[in-house]
Amino acid sequence: MKVEVAVVGAGALGLSTALHCARQGRSVVVLDRRTPGSQASGRAAGLFKSVQGDEVRTFLARRSIDLVRHFGEWAGVPLDVAASGSLLVARGGGHKKLLAAELAQSLRWGVDLAAISPAEAAERTGGYYRPAGDEDVVWCPEDVYIEEPGALIDAYLGAAARAGVQVLADEPVTAVTTSSAGVITGVRTAARHIETAVVVDAAGAWVRQVGELAGAWVAAAPVRHQLLVTEPVPGVPASAPITRILDCAVYLRPARGGLMLGGFESAPLPVDPRAQPPAFDTDDVPLDRGVLDAMAAQVAGLVPAAQAEVAEHRGGLFTMSPDGRFLAGPVPEVPGLWVASGCNGSGFSSSPAIGEALARWITGGRPEVDLSALSPARFTGVLTDEALVERGTWQYAHYYDPLTA
Numbered sequence: 520m521k522v523e524v525a526v527v528g529a530g531a532l533g534l535s536t537a538l539h540c541a542r543q544g545r546s547v548v549v550l551d552r553r554t555p556g557s558q559a560s561g562r563a564a565g566l567f568k569s570v571q572g573d574e575v576r577t578f579l580a581r582r583s584i585d586l587v588r589h590f591g592e593w594a595g596v597p598l599d600v601a602a603s604g605s606l607l608v609a610r611g612g613g614h615k616k617l618l619a620a621e622l623a624q625s626l627r628w629g630v631d632l633a634a635i636s637p638a639e640a641a642e643r644t645g646g647y648y649r650p651a652g653d654e655d656v657v658w659c660p661e662d663v664y665i666e667e668p669g670a671l672i673d674a675y676l677g678a679a680a681r682a683g684v685q686v687l688a689d690e691p692v693t694a695v696t697t698s699s700a701g702v703i704t705g706v707r708t709a710a711r712h713i714e715t716a717v718v719v720d721a722a723g724a725w726v727r728q729v730g731e732l733a734g735a736w737v738a739a740a741p742v743r744h745q746l747l748v749t750e751p752v753p754g755v756p757a758s759a760p761i762t763r764i765l766d767c768a769v770y771l772r773p774a775r776g777g778l779m780l781g782g783f784e785s786a787p788l789p790v791d792p793r794a795q796p797p798a799f800d801t802d803d804v805p806l807d808r809g810v811l812d813a814m815a816a817q818v819a820g821l822v823p824a825a826q827a828e829v830a831e832h833r834g835g836l837f838t839m840s841p842d843g844r845f846l847a848g849p850v851p852e853v854p855g856l857w858v859a860s861g862c863n864g865s866g867f868s869s870s871p872a873i874g875e876a877l878a879r880w881i882t883g884g885r886p887e888v889d890l891s892a893l894s895p896a897r898f899t900g901v902l903t904d905e906a907l908v909e910r911g912t913w914q915y916a917h918y919y920d921p922l923t924a
């Protein structure tokens with residue numbers, strides 16, 4: 520087989536990059552060691568968030584919201600998106616200061632936001648949020664969510680098929696081949712050798728392994744993340760907004776007639792698939808309900824329904840980078856190798872715009888936004904494995920206070 524672009528990993532980031540490369544007229548194959556969307560992407564909460572820690576990520580987040588809201592128009596495949604808006608809540612001096620700073624900078628970067636009263640916040644949620652009265656709240660009307668993460672994967676797969684992308688499931692890439700000058704020449708699986716000048720490493724929690732196959736060091740540390748969905752509870756309208764409570768690092772949204780709750784552990788669990796048996800996948804990530812029960816108890820005063828009976832508990836791995844920013848762009852020491860990773864918990868929601876910008880760059884065009892700050896090369900040779908895990912877990916634990924990073 521010979522293609523112009525081979526993408527390793529059929530998660531949200533790989534599929535989006537593949538789709539956009541094909542839309543730029545390139546022949547593209549995507550390979551996955553399992554079923555497309557079965558790993559981190561299939562576990563996502565589906566939240567899109569326009570408030571981000573810097574201008575590039577703000578652009579990518581907002582562009583992504585635009586792309587999913589109009590998916591059917593540009594990709595030709597329908598996609599249901601809940602245009603819910605979201606609330607950011609802060610209690611306590613430090614988090615109130617942080618929220619005020621985020622509000623000011625996000626407004627500067629063009630995000631539609633407004634400070635509202637706790638009572639208005641409660642009204643917007645249809646009552647699932649019970650105001651304390653002295654908290655600060657910001658309303659973000661732009662934010663959206665996708666009810667089931669598989670819907671975005673299916674939409675990508677449908678659009679990719681229409682654009683001529685070949686997706687090969689259950690076909691792990693076992694080698695990345697290079698010329699004697701170290702330039703990418705192809706990828707190998709048990710079934711075939713695929714000749715290509717461009718390989719995109721979008722292997723999620725396995726991004727380091729795939730990078731290593733090509734002789735590259737990718738600065739991504741996988742860290743566990745979990746969420747739960749309650750049984751249906753009265754008083755949670757499907758149209759209610761997402762609520763993010765900064766001081767508890769907890770997010771909530773309507774889900775299947777109940778509530779979804781997820782959050783960021785202060786003592787995160789790093790999991791390195793390289794140290795696991797070869798068959799390791801997301802189902803093998805150890806889950807801990809106690810972490811989520813404690814979070815539900817922490818927010819019970821504001822959101823009593825968070826403590827309803829649990830219908831689903833799921834989890835998977837974030838790929839954290841040392842500075843909390845994506846890893847997206849070419850790997851200079853291996854010409855032809857590109858990385859689409861370092862999701863830092865936002866890979867699902869930023870995948871539409873990251874794929875679009877990377878594809879422009881890969882195909883010789885100018886990306887809509889300068890991605891150089893996200894270069895995978897920014898950590899090459901400067902970090903030990905231990906420092907990578909230490910910084911990645913720090914970023915995870917501080918997900919909602921990036922301004923202090």
Ligand SMILES: Cc1cc2nc3c(=O)[nH]c(=O)nc-3n(C[C@H](O)[C@H](O)[C@H](O)COP(=O)(O)OP(=O)(O)OC[C@H]3O[C@@H](n4cnc5c(N)ncnc54)[C@H](O)[C@@H]3O)c2cc1C
Pocket residue numbers: 527528529530531532533550551552553554555556557558559560561562563564565566567690691692693721722723724725726729744745746781833834835836837838859860862863864865866867868869
């Ligand atoms: C519980 C949970 C909730 C989350 N909520 C959100 C959210 O609300 N919003 C948000 O933006 N993000 C969220 N995330 C993060 C989001 O899921 C990830 O950022 C995103 O899915 C990453 O996509 P990916 O394509 O990099 O990885 P993945 O979806 O993991 O895809 C990588 C793929 O690479 C394949 N692969 C690995 N090695 C090989 C190989 N050698 N050969 C071939 N294929 C290979 C894997 O099988 C996998 O399918 C959440 C994550 C979790 C776990």
